[in-house]
Amino acid sequence: ETGVTQTPRHLVMGMTNKKSLKCEQHLGHNAMYWYKQSAKKPLELMFVYSLEERVENNSVPSRFSPECPNSSHLFLHLHTLQPEDSALYLCASSQDDTAGPEKLFFGSGTQLSVL
Amino acid sequence: AQKITQTQPGMFVQEKEAVTLDCTYDTSDQSYGLFWYKQPSSGEMIFLIYQGSYDEQNATEGRYSLNFQKARKSANLVISASQLGDSAMYFCAMRDDILTGGGNKLTFGTGTQLKVEL
Numbered sequence: 001e002t003g004v005t006q007t008p009r010h011l012v013m014g015m016t017n018k019k020s021l022k023c024e025q026h027l028g029h030n031a032m033y034w035y036k037q038s039a040k041k042p043l044e045l046m047f048v049y050s051l052e053e054r055v056e057n058n059s060v061p062s063r064f065s066p067e068c069p070n071s072s073h074l075f076l077h078l079h080t081l082q083p084e085d086s087a088l089y090l091c092a093s094s095q096d097d098t099a100g101p102e103k104l105f106f107g108s109g110t111q112l113s114v115l
Numbered sequence: 116a117q118k119i120t121q122t123q124p125g126m127f128v129q130e131k132e133a134v135t136l137d138c139t140y141d142t143s144d145q146s147y148g149l150f151w152y153k154q155p156s157s158g159e160m161i162f163l164i165y166q167g168s169y170d171e172q173n174a175t176e177g178r179y180s181l182n183f184q185k186a187r188k189s190a191n192l193v194i195s196a197s198q199l200g201d202s203a204m205y206f207c208a209m210r211d212d213i214l215t216g217g218g219n220k221l222t223f224g225t226g227t228q229l230k231v232e233l
Contacts, residue, residue, distance in 0.1 A: 031218045042119070042225050043206070048218035055218055088158060094219045101148035101167075101210035102219050106160035 003027045006091050006107035013081065014115055021076040021110045023091030031096035032074040033104065034066060037088040049074065050096045081114045088112070118142065119207050119224035126229050128197045135182070136192040136227045138207030144168075147211040149190040150221060151181065154204040163205075166190055197231045204228050 004025045013019050025032065034046040048056035049068040063085075065077040074091055088111050092104040120139045128134040140149065151163040166174045166181045174181040182191040194201055205228075208221040 033218065033220075040225065043208075043221075043223040045220055045222075048220060050218045056220060090158075090160065092160070096218055101150075101165075103150060103162045103165060104160075104219060104221060105162070106152075109158040111158070 003105050004091060004093055004107035006089075006110050008110055009108065010111045010113075012113045012115065013078070015081060015083070017081075018077070018079040020078065021089055021091075021112075023074040023076075023107055025072055025074075025091075025093040025105070027093055027105060029093040029095050029105070030071050031094050032068060032071075033092040033094075034074065034076050035090040035092065037090055037109070039087075043090065047076075078112075081112075083114050086112055086114045118211075118222045119209055121207055121224035121227050123227045124225070126227055127232060128194075128229065129232055130199060131196055133193060133195045134197055134229065136194070136205050136207075136229065138190045138192065138224060140188050140190060140207070140209050142188075142209065142211040144211040147209055149181070149183070150208040150210070151179070151190075151192045152206045152208060152223075153201075154206060154226070156203070160206070164192065194229075199231050199233070202229060202231045 007022045031050040036044045045058050046060045047066040067075040088109045090109045091107045094102045094104045147168045149166045152160045154160050164176045164179045166183045178195045180193045204226045206226045207224045
């Protein structure tokens, strides 16, 4: 069982659909993240949850709605997306410790295509 | 302003040779951390190596080493004895603003695609 698991691996949706991406971490971490990876662009941080509270919303459109019901699970709810939202969505987790930066552990991502 | 710059979109190296992947960064913080990640075609980002701004010695992890030049704000990744399995995208990332909590927010570069050839 990998440390960070994302489902589904691939998702194709229409612009009017509603879908959700799921992330689960088995590492006992207390912080979780959503990143967006588009072709030829740096990874973009979307949301950060630390101790189950959202601490960062990086100017993400409201058609993306995160949910963190507990420290092990993170969701990204999608509705009325645009074709430019097609990308690889990566989930990550870490142990949030202000004594110093901790590495992020990533899942394999969900490849999203919006038609 | 871009915080992490990777100027090499693609690199080729022959098997068993060493390769250096460039990374420069920009921050006004005194305390920061630099990371390198590898992303194979499967998509998962794999942590390779970490360098703290106050670390006096260059970080090493097996065949990976980080050539940290603080005054030049560069943190190049050196891979020794390249293997076919090293073919992947490589990302440099930074965490600054370390003394505030709220998650380890990494800023990534655009990546370098490394191809190892026979």
